[in-house]
Amino acid sequence: xxxxxxxxxxxxxxxxxxxxxxxxxxxxxxxxxxxxxxxxxxxxxxxxxxxxxxxxxxxxxxxxxxxxxxxxxxxxxxxxxxxxxxxxxxxxxxxxxxxxxxxxxxxxxxxxxxxxxxxxxxxxxxxxxxxxxxxxxxxxxxxxxxxxxxxxxxxxxxxxxxxxxxxxxxxxxxxxxxxxxxxxxxxxxxxxxxxxxxxxxxxxxxxxxxxxxxxxxxxxxxxxxxxxxxxxxxxxxxxxxxxxxxxxxxxxxxxxxxxxxxxxxxxxxxxxxxxxxxxxxxxxxxxxxxxxxxxxxxxxxxxxxxxxxxxxxxxxxxxxxxxxxxxxxxxxxxxxxxxxxxxxxxxxxxxxxxxxxxxxxxxxxxxxxxxxxxxxxxxxxxxxxxxxxxxxxxxxxxxxxxxxxxxxxxxxxxxxxxxxxxxxxxxxxxxxxxxxxxxxxxxxxxxxxxxxxxxxxxxxxxxxxxxxxxxxxxxxxxxxx
Numbered sequence: 001x002x003x004x005x006x007x008x009x010x011x012x013x014x015x016x017x018x019x020x021x022x023x024x025x026x027x028x029x030x031x032x033x034x035x036x037x038x039x040x041x042x043x044x045x046x047x048x049x050x051x052x053x054x055x056x057x058x059x060x061x062x063x064x065x066x067x068x069x070x071x072x073x074x075x076x077x078x079x080x081x082x083x084x085x086x087x088x089x090x091x092x093x094x095x096x097x098x099x100x101x102x103x104x105x106x107x108x109x110x111x112x113x114x115x116x117x118x119x120x121x122x123x124x125x126x127x128x129x130x131x132x133x134x135x136x137x138x139x140x141x142x143x144x145x146x147x148x149x150x151x152x153x154x155x156x157x158x159x160x161x162x163x164x165x166x167x168x169x170x171x172x173x174x175x176x177x178x179x180x181x182x183x184x185x186x187x188x189x190x191x192x193x194x195x196x197x198x199x200x201x202x203x204x205x206x207x208x209x210x211x212x213x214x215x216x217x218x219x220x221x222x223x224x225x226x227x228x229x230x231x232x233x234x235x236x237x238x239x240x241x242x243x244x245x246x247x248x249x250x251x252x253x254x255x256x257x258x259x260x261x262x263x264x265x266x267x268x269x270x271x272x273x274x275x276x277x278x279x280x281x282x283x284x285x286x287x288x289x290x291x292x293x294x295x296x297x298x299x300x301x302x303x304x305x306x307x308x309x310x311x312x313x314x315x316x317x318x319x320x321x322x323x324x325x326x327x328x329x330x331x332x333x334x335x336x337x338x339x340x341x342x343x344x345x346x347x348x349x350x351x352x353x354x355x356x357x358x359x360x361x362x363x364x365x366x367x368x369x370x371x372x373x374x375x376x377x378x379x380x381x382x383x384x385x386x387x388x389x390x391x392x393x394x395x396x397x398x399x400x401x402x403x404x405x406x407x408x409x410x411x412x413x414x415x416x417x418x419x420x421x422x423x424x425x426x427x428x429x430x431x432x433x434x435x436x437x438x439x440x441x442x443x444x445x446x447x448x449x450x451x452x453x454x455x456x457x458x459x460x461x462x463x464x465x466x467x468x469x470x471x472x473x474x475x476x477x478x479x480x481x
Contacts, residue, residue: 061234083220145249150250152230190458193269235410278459288370294449297349378475
């Protein structure tokens with residue numbers, strides 16, 4: 001889309017450049033100014049997000065544009081945090097079954113109908129939300145809404161399909177075990193939120209997948225796939241009025257509550273400073289993740305912590321720049337060969353979060369890399385400078401505008417925002433929040449969440465050199481005279 005936009009903006013000057021005499025520098029400058037929107041203009045020209053709530057509680061939200069395509073999806077307040085130890089994995093199983101036919105479109109008829117539109121169907125399950133979305137031509141929006149409605153209201157759950165998908169999921173679980181980054185983060189949740197629902201993996205355990213029944217899956221759908229827990233989001237060349245009309249036609253009959261009544265409120269998942277170590281000296285590299293408890297989605301401290309993470313930056317051995325990179329951790333890692341990759345993260349949930357970093361290193365570099373990363377945390381708490389904050393804020397602004405790239409990303413942004421915040425927060429508001437951050441705020445907020453706090457640690461691989469937990473804990477503060 002960007003290339004076509006440039007061609008349209010170039011207009012006569014662009015055609016002259018290709019097929020005629022070369023235009024003057026002044027003409028090219030004028031053309032360039034006419035075709036390129038400034039950052040401020042981009043924020044101001046974003047279409048308004050329109051939201052309508054149907055009588056049954058379903059929220060319908062959209063952002064209209066002149067795109068020839070659209071993405072329409074359902075974002076549902078359901079995920080592994082809503083499962084218990086016996087049903088963990090039910091949501092992931094249901095996601096698989098959703099694409100395997102409905103009562104109206106049995107077997108592969110559902111997928112064939114999506115393909116006949118030239119559309120793309122996808123979905124995912126996380127700890128607090130489930131999503132199903134379809135990208136199609138804008139003219140097919142009413143049909144897409146019908147398909148999504150059929151998917152969540154009439155999932156067939158045929159016994160033969162359940163057994164077939166059971167085998168598929170079990171194979172996926174085996175393959176996931178080879179992704180050590182994901183394994184490390186699952187261990188991090190297991191130790192940070194031990195004994196609570198957030199300790200569960202999204203995919204569930206092998207034992208659970210083997211024993212989950214059709215009744216378990218049907219109960220999960222009946223409990224959580226309810227209109228008040230859903231957002232029908234759309235972005236692209238669609239009309240909000242037509243989207244609402246389609247939603248009224250296909251979702252009006254969806255029950256508000258399950259057969260068993262209202263869903264119990266989420267229990268608070270208490271953070272615990274502790275560790276899990278899965279040592280395997282046969283592996284070539286060590287994966288280490290360390291985190292403290294962060295804020296929930298709606299906490300304004302998230303913006304400041306994101307600025308802090310932008311100051312820390314990320315590193316991969318394949319990056320250019322070497323020791324000349326502006327981020328201290330990246331420069332040290334490159335100069336002293338401390339790790340293969342390093343990345344901070346800020347993972348938020350409804351009422352809690354994980355703020356930390358993950359790195360991959362050779363076995364003999366673990367101690368040095370941990371010392372470097374924790375030292376950077378302490379520096380953020382005590383010595384953050386305004387120049388660093390300015391650079392980090394510009395980085396965040398760039399990442400924020402990147403959310404406008406494509407209807408699918410915009411649609412996901414709308415759906416997730418309405419579940420997390422109850423509204424779609426405009427980019428202008430995000431920009432104002434970012435602009436308000438200064439070095440003192442970064443120091444104060446980082447001290448609040450990091451300084452002298454007990455971290456959660458997860459380590460996988462050849463981790464003999466990883467220091468004792470008490471040594472890691474002692475590096476969470478500096479003795480200052």
